[in-house]
Amino acid sequence: MKLDKPVAGGPCWAEVGTPDLKAAEGFYGELFGWRAETDSRAEMGGYTIAHVGQLPVAGIVPLGAEPAPVTWFVTFAVADVDATVERIRSAGGTVVFEPGEVPGMGRFASVADPQGAGFHVWQARGFEGAGLLNEPGSLGWVELMSRQPDRSVDFYTTVFGWSVNASERYTQWGLDGADFGGMVTMDDKFPPEVPPHWLPYFAVADVDASATTATEAGGTVLMDPTTVRDSLRIAVLRDPPGAMFGVYLAGAEV
Known part of the structure; x- marks a missing residue:
């Protein structure tokens, strides 16, 4: 991620819903060294x-008795939540x-794109979001899994004005030349029951060690540590209740 602080239109936060707050604090504390403070x-x-230290990096949401998704949500900063929600509706999205x-x-506000990929939008009034980005233990990249990439490009460029840096291999999202995320086309490798979704990636000092730590702490490795190009090494993990997220090598060019 080329952004080093939250800016309008870019990712500013990520939060996970969990049925067991203390267990989540233990898992992510072991994995990322997070220190948790409950409001x-x-x-x-x-x-x-x-x-991480004194800087806020992510949220942990205790789920109540009613059914709710055990998942990571990505939040994007906006200048005006209400105006953004209207653009989302006009572009074919829904408001949850x-x-x-x-x-x-x-x-x-909590919203979803036309394919159902959920995300949040945030207008800061005292809390900007993550106080650290692209450093070990903090959010460093966000990735959309889409079954209709052309439709996704139309939606997100309309709503947020993102730039699109596309190649045959990968599509990246950006703001004024600063890429902060990407898009993967969900092909036959993705089971049909897996819906389009946003996946946050957190920077770590050692991807292989993080995958081992996640497993030892009760999590699952969904994609083994892999070097995708040059020094960029990534893995996709799942916490014990089932929330998916990625890790990548801090300092590598995403």
């Missing part, structure tokens, strides 16, 4: 912010949760 306000429902206030922090 004590009743209206926050146990929302927990993970830190209408815009609302997070007291003392910002304004938020």
Whole structure:
């Protein structure tokens, strides 16, 4: 990721929904060295912010009794949540949760693109999002899994004004020349029951060691550590309840 801080239109946060908050704190603490702080306000429902040192890097959301997805959600910063939600609707997306206030922090909505890939949009009002990007233990890349890539390009360029750097091998998303994410076309290798989705990647100092640590902590390696080009080494992992995410070698050009 060429972005070193949250900017309008770019990824600013990632959060995982989990049925067991303490277990998630233990797993990600072991894997990334995160230090967790739970918001004590009743209206926050146990929302927990993970830190690297003193800097916030991700959210951990305790799921209630009602069925809810055990998954990672990517959040994009916007200047105006309400205006962005209207663009999403006009472009064929859906709104899962209408815009609302997070007291003392910002304004938020949960949405999905026309293929159903969910994400969040965030208008900062006191909390900008990740205080660290592209460093070990922090968000460094976001990747869309899409079954209709042309439709995805139309949607996201319309909603966010992203630049598109496409080759036969891969499509990358960017803002003013700063690429922060990519898109993978879901071919026959993806089971039909797997829906389009966003996948966050976190920077780590050692991809192979992280895959081993995740397994020892009860997680699963979905894609073994692989060098995709030059020094870029990646792996895709799953935490014990089933939330998928990626890791990549910090400092490598994505």
